[in-house]
Amino acid sequence: MNPERSNVPLSYKTLACSHNLHMQIREEKEIYTFLLFMADPTPLLCQPNLPSYHTQEQPPSPTKKHHPSLGSTVELCIGEFNWSQFLQSVLVSVAWLFDAQQTFITVFTDALPSWHCTRADNACAAAAAALCDLPRESWAWDGPAHASTVSEWGLECANTVISGLPASSFFVGCLVGGFGLASLADSSLGRKNMLFFSCLLMGITSLLATLSSNIWIYSALKFLCGFARATISTSALVLATEIVGKRRRGQISAIGFFCFTIGFLSLPAMAYLNRSSSWRNLYLWTSITTIIYCILVKVFVMESPRWLLVRGRKEEAVATLKCITSVTQSNLDLAINNMSLKEETWNVDLFSALKILLQNKWSLRRLVSIMAIGIGIGLVYYGLPLGLQNLSFNLYLSVTFNALSELPSALIVFFFIDMFNRRTAILLFTILSGVFSLMSIIEVKPWNNLQIGFELISFFSACSAFNVYLIYTTELFPTCVRNSALSMARLAVVFGGAVSPMLVSAGRENKFLCYGVFGLVIGFSGGFGIFLPETKGRALCDTIDEEENKEKMAGNMLA
Template sequence: MEDSVKDATKSSSVLQQQQKIIVSWDEMIEKGLGNFGWTQFLQCILVSVAMFFDSQQLFIAIYTDDYPTWHCTNHTTTCTSNSDICKLPKTSWAWDGPSSKTIISQFGLECATSFITGLPQSSFFLGCLLGSFLLATLADTSLGRKNMIILSCLSMSVISLIIIFSTNVWIYSALKFLIGFCRSSISTCCLVLLMEKVSTEWRFTAGIIEFVFFTSGYMSLPGVAYANRNSPWKYLYVWISLPALSYSLIAYLFVTESPRWLLMQGRVKEAMEMLKGVHDNAAPEENGVSTTDTYNYLKRVDVSTLNTESCEEKSDLERSEEKKKKRVSFSKPYSSVAVLLRTSWGPKRMVGVMGLGLGIGMVYFGMPLAVGNLNYNIYLAVVLNALMEIPSCVVTYFLGKCGRKLSIFVFSVGSGICCIVCVVIRSEGVKVWVAVASFFCACTAFNVFLIYMVELFPTCVRNTTASLARQAVVFGCVFSPFLIAAGRKNNLFSYGVFGVLIISSTLTLLSLPETRGMPLSDTMDQQEMKEGNFPLSC
């Protein structure tokens, strides 16, 4: 009986000691990151530039896959502006501009089904879906955040240059699939890397920087497309691919890795050198804590108990052997998912986030692609949509002091209502502005959602879980091109479906916690303690 009491007391003492170490470790990393100095600002800029090129690839189909305008070559009673082009002889009409202006005109898809015309962009999103699944854990394990971003940008750009040699819609769709596969990790890795480079106080600011560059890339497309309005669609891919290739080299030379990820991999010296550089260039801390204190503290702490090994459930003997070998964990792909599924809160939280992303993502990515259905100037319509990203970023910044759940709920419901109004309203001019309002609400909800999903999970599984959440977003996008193609004849199939889905997705917020003001967890032990549970490891 006495032995049992002693064992229980000893276990309690060990648990308290471990909790104290983990909390102190997290606090010291926060202090090491310090205030938002020039070094962190420049790093955020360098990382976020990848989103500029990513957004261009994401929305380039607005112009390259558009259904171009045409005119009658002999104005007879059989050929009018309201005629069905498929019922007219080829000699009685012609495209406005060159026949290679878009893939529709070059590949002769003017009478193709909605499945064929929507196939290229749907293939792109399928590539994103598969890429997110297969590449999800590489940024958490062997490659890291930085290398994953560089490889994704490089491969995406190279394939974008190859796509100009497509001779039919099938080859074009296959290459779009590869582009989607390669760029699938860019947005997730960029956001995670930014969140881990700054302290809790500046996470929202870092996220806003990424959103600004994503918006800038989207806004640049109308200008590039208008400058090449009388040129083949292939020119667009060339003009957006060459700068991205140059960025890959610059990022390789100047972007630094996440200090949190380095610590998780046991690379303490590299992490502390990075933290020292950050701290020396940051504003002085009010509490006077120096990076030297942080470094000395971490040297005293047994890092093998603090890296991602604590994400896995191990016996004392196994942990002892791993300390001797200094082995970095997570060599097995998706071991992080297995660990998450063993928790009581992990599966419910993951399903909730994926359900939320499905609805928000379909509207956020679907609305810009649907501007061709509005019977409005396509260049101006894209500009109006892109301009909404700017006030959305401003609003998102001020929402940093509001609850994440409430912000997402209000703007998601607002976007859904506007989508449904687009189905009912008949005036094309008014419909354009209602669609723009819907996109603004979806943008804001999506911005908050991206930050929210990063805050819900610890570092050791963060990139994997964020990628899974993005998979849900992309899964909804796979069906968007088909809905948009069908919506050319009836808006109910596009805007109506968008509205119902985004409103329905907000129900998943009931199963998710609030994260505003909460520090990021690094290990599964820390997250378990936040959830009020015993840690997974001793």
Template sequence: MRDYDEVTDFLGDWGPFQRLIFALLSVSIFPNGFCGLSIVFVGDVPDHRCSIPANLNLSEAWMNRTIPLVPGDDPHYSKCSRYRLDVIVNLSETFPDPDLVNMSGVEQEPCLDGWEYSREQYISTIVSEWDLVCKNDWKGPFSMSVFFLGVLIGTFIAGQLSDRFGRKAVWFGTMAIQTGFTMIQVFSPNWEIFCLLNFFVGIGQISNYVAAFVIGSEVLGKSVRVIYSTLGVCISYAIGYMLLPLIAYFIRSWRMLLFTLSLPGLLYIPLWWFVPESPRWLLFKGRIREAEAIIQHIAKKNGITPPAVLFSELELEEMKSKSEITHTIIHLVKTSNIRAITMINFLIWMILSIEYYGLSLNTPNLNGDAYLNCFFSAAIEVPAYTTAWLLLQRFTRRFCLSGALFLGGSVLFFIQLVPSNLSVLTTTLVMVGKFVITSAFSMVYVYTAELYPTVVRNMGVGVSTMASRLGSIISPYFVYFGSYNEFLPFILMGGLTILSAILVFFLPETINSPLLETIDQMQNIKYFGFRTPCSIQHSSDKSEPAEKCDGH
């Protein structure tokens, strides 16, 4: 039986229809870039100190002395404690000049009257609105983790729904969830409701990214597939990410910022009438006539006359028999061969996500302006994706991915050796690490889509993305470790990334091989080796001479 690429070869790879789909799917990714990382500004922690009641009638000099100075390499005023106010009032009555008093013996107390927040950078964030500081400082990272937990659940559910009910329906459904719940989130009355809504935003956020990625991978020709996966959806994500600090710079209130970021989602409603369902998926669901209609529509848009008969009677019968076979997530771990590939993928995606989001969420903590740091962190993704595309054109998948991971991990692991007075060099190394890891993230999408067959491709990418979400759930706490030791997050992320570089070598090579179609074909793939024509041979082709199966 011919594979889908053979059947649709007459359509060409880069006609008017393919260009339109490439553009529409790519621009639909813009909101993912700024919605997924909006917490960088929405949940940032402004400078703060304990609030002092105005009715104490303290002089300005004594008001300035109510907050203890924390000694150390970087002396600063305490953010979570103050001197006992009854003692301060008594001292102010006895000593009008606070410089005459030794404050070292004065007892301290927590911020019983709340906090005062600097408005130099923000009008409001969720931290300043709900006092997510000091004993409640764990709630900031938790807000991010709840979002990524939603993404985890979303990718797990959406992957199976997409393989069962269609790529297009899940794509639009998850876009609607992301846009709708972001708008509702603007009206959150408290932190608990904000987290609950953030969970639902997460369900839709990356799920529609994966669905758009899979639609493009299956509708576009094989020569365009790598360009779409790198220069298409990935650069669109980076452009959306670059817009985030620009919008946040002019909108300093977190509620108005979220509302503004949610509006572009409404612009994608018309895409329903332009983007078709994946014909490849329809064929494997036995919906032959629908698939043929879409293929003929593509041919018409490209100005091509399609063959009178697309599929032979034998091919139609085989498709019908295959469509009766259902596939579940169990098929990704059913045999030792597929299970090994799935487990290695799982670990690689999780580690990649820890490093990618750990570096992205840490940008406000770097030296310099938070908005510029965020913009540079986003802008560096554009050349990173371009580099990934160029490398994938010239080298094997394993070499590209493993090399990128090893270089990124090494850069971050050795940041601790940079002298403290060379903060610019530290920031530069972080950006280099972000560049390399972003390239690796782009590569792993391409690689994973090529490893899994059509019948479970969306599920395979979805499970891999689910592993990525486990990493992203953990990543805020890697940033949190920086409050104990500024180099600890980089040491942990660097070491894990080098480990993932080693794991890549246990995956099969997929370069220059057509996409797999069935589970049986995937079972013949040997990990830690190259995929050969034999491994993708259809069962109906057993009469093919053996010499035609000689590998790469």
């Protein structure tokens, strides 16, 4: 051993790291001591090593007492994963199913139906690719006119702006709703109420869509539907992850992804069974089930204990924790009263959480980076299913295959999320999606026959990136602004989706403007992950101060 090296003093980084580790262990030991102490049925006077309340010994000075943080207290109070937490998480995650149905329902309700010539002449057969160049009496729809909005309202020859107005209105509604409702789940309504009202409004507007008499009323209702839908998946994901400990957080998040896949898969089946009936039946079936689900949420779902504690509602938090953990109420009261909780002092208004995100440099940097990634993911995630019409493949089968490709992506996240470094996984999946999206434009034999395969691999990679992206976002921001941050991240994804229909339309003439641009954008966007910290295995923070301290600690260790 070199004697000179043995005399080198500890660096500041080592001391800081040791101190922080010591403080974290001390917090957990104190909470465990309180919980075990109160759970022991032996009378207090029979404890030989603990001071009696009847002695004259003075209690320790309050200024010297170390209080555990909110985050560490909640983690310990939630306890081991149990059936109550699992059932709550599943019930909350089912909201993703209805979200998926309303997101992709226009693929079938607003599709151009198949048609045939009614005149047996060469002129009609020669002009079969140009429907609008034929006299109306020379052709007819293969099915009933009310099977699609296009055939019912005579939109087959309308310009692209009018024919795409319902889908565009939906995405614009998502943008407006994502921005306008972003912070309500953090500030005043909470996660449960935000989920309930969003699902209820989405179900009601979908039900009213069945009464639409023209495309203008229909588009207005689609805007309202998108407005309501904007915060469903974010509220469901945040609520599901905040009622379990960090050990099961990744797997619980994947339940929502499975439900979204089921909702996506249900559409081709329902559309195929409804192919001889009105498009209105699709909205009727999906809206009624959504409204029934809202009733279940109102009755059985509990609010996030983390959010309740941050808002200073300790009694409700204890009642919620009592329902999802085996720890007794007296122990919960003691642990929560002993913790250090600096209540948030910001005003409760619509944009209060967003103000906090923007006024701190570390949160602003994270928000900008995560939204840049989201734009690329959203462009491909929403654009590839819309672009299936540009491929020579059966629409029902291609949508089904795309929906099925979400299943293995959810399985990968469910089983391997604890092994993933978040930044590495997002970078890997975005590059993979970009490469295969670019390969989808190849039209040289025999590669042109593999276009649908390349498209499926690209969509699978985009789905996997999207799933990791949502989990990563929930881990990057504290409880007091988590829902707002996730809403803004989803807003970026929807913005990418809103741009994709224009690229899909341009891709009918030049596929590079569709799949080529998709590949370049998503491949480039994944690189913004280098500006974000890694969160694998890290406990969730609940207040701004907690997150800032971790940010400073990370900066000191890198210095």
